[in-house]
Amino acid sequence: MxxxxxxxxxxxxxxxYSNPYLMNFKGGKLYQGxxxxxxxxxxxxxxxxxxxxxxxxxxxxxxxxxxxxxxxxxxxxxxxxxxxxxxxxxxxxxxxxxxxxxxxxxxxxxxxxxxxxxxxxxxxxxxxxxxxxxxxxxxxxxxxxxxxxxxxxxxxxxxxxxxxxxxxxxxxxxxxxxxxxxxxxxxxxxxxxxxxxxxxxxxxxxxxxxxxxLNKISIYGLKVDEHKCINCGKCRQICRMEVDPVRATDSAECIRCGECAKACPEGAICVGFAAEGRKSERQPL
Amino acid sequence: MSSKAKKMIRLGGILVSGVFVLYGVVRGEAGIVLNKAVNICFECIGLG
Structure with missing residues (x-):
């Protein structure tokens, strides 16, 4: 997918799951559980x-x-x-x-x-x-x-x-x-x-x-493999939060959407739990 | 920040968060949150 x-x-x-009580809109009531x-x-x-x-x-x-x-x-x-x-x-x-x-x-x-x-x-x-x-x-x-x-x-x-x-x-x-x-x-x-x-x-x-x-210490994080990265800039171009993942992996603006990892032609970016301890599972495009 | 330092801070953060939540529940903060959340918050909707 x-x-x-x-x-x-x-x-x-x-x-x-945040808003399951849609029927409450009809009477203007709040869920009170x-x-x-x-x-x-x-x-x-x-x-x-x-x-x-x-x-x-x-x-x-x-x-x-x-x-x-x-x-x-x-x-x-x-x-x-x-x-x-x-x-x-x-x-x-x-x-x-x-x-x-x-x-x-x-x-x-x-x-x-x-x-x-x-x-x-x-x-x-x-x-x-x-x-x-x-x-x-x-x-x-x-x-x-x-x-x-x-x-x-x-x-x-x-x-x-x-x-x-x-x-x-x-x-x-x-x-x-x-x-x-x-x-x-x-x-x-x-x-x-x-x-x-x-x-x-x-x-x-x-x-x-x-x-x-808390992005700097969060378990769900982003890691860039410096040996694989060719500094093509595609990750920076695709990021809609205007973050450069190569220079600022722990940026407070990164919402960990993972678009940069998918755009990386070398498979150098890994986003997920304990990312710094993992190797990217993706192969180069 | 080294990987080891990060792990220690994470562990400390999780432990502290658990202690904070328990302490908050014991002194009745969850009840304040519940009371606020089940009634219409006039400030939130722009009338307060």
Missing amino acids: KHSIKRKLVQVAAFG KWKQFCNPGLNCYSCPAAAFACPIGALQAVNGSANFKLSFYVVGILLAFGVLLGRAVCGWLCPFGLLQELIHKIPSPKLKLKKAFLYLKYVVLVVFVIVLPIAVTDYMGMGKPAFCQYICPAGTLEGGVPLLLSHQALRQTIGSLFTLKVAILIGTVIGCVLVYRFFCKALCPLGAIYGL
Whole structure:
């Protein structure tokens, strides 16, 4: 089976297990079972009627902003486990919002590359909106608000806001300037994703920032056999995350999609679990 | 980073993550996550 189709099937399966309760869209209800105490590895809003798990970024802010705790060991532990095991392979293979962005990017239009400075924006979003604001800005009860969800997250607007507002008239009557801001960010993100491959992942996603930092040590990794590599540059040309796999095997931007390994004419690139200890199984093209 | 150092960091990371998750569950964080996730998050949908 073609590698890109295999990855797409895994992404669709991940989207499916993340959002199995499709019938909830009809009544605008949320799944309320015990599975929701577990975090999804990818970005998927827990206010989406179909969602089966908690969003890790939403959960992190919820516990960090609670009256009793200022650091969520539970969510940090889950993120650390996913990160050490998979790194940004979560983004490339398991993230529901990543799949949506890839589908949006298929809309015909001129395709652009993102300036490198924008890649650092997601770390600012992580520190300011996910960590600092929910802990530092609190109400009289000592509770903080999930600033990333509140002011930025387009996944929440798309997966939770739109379907819930369509099915609840009472909620529609409470729409204000904040919702207008979030819809503007959603529209901006959609336009960004049409023009730039995985615009949100590259520029804004705090979850991608966390997994990107763990890419350097993740068990699922990428290895280039220097003896086989002929520096033809085909891997760099095919990479839509704009990574040079030969120079930066542990790049925080690499989502381990494996397209570079398939494009290598010498079979010099290996992507998978414990890649550095394995030899590439592929023969030269 | 050497291969051995990477393996040690990975092992440490997995152990730490396990301890963190257990500690978080024991002090009731999973309940906070569940409570947040089963109710409509008004901030998430742009109304909060």
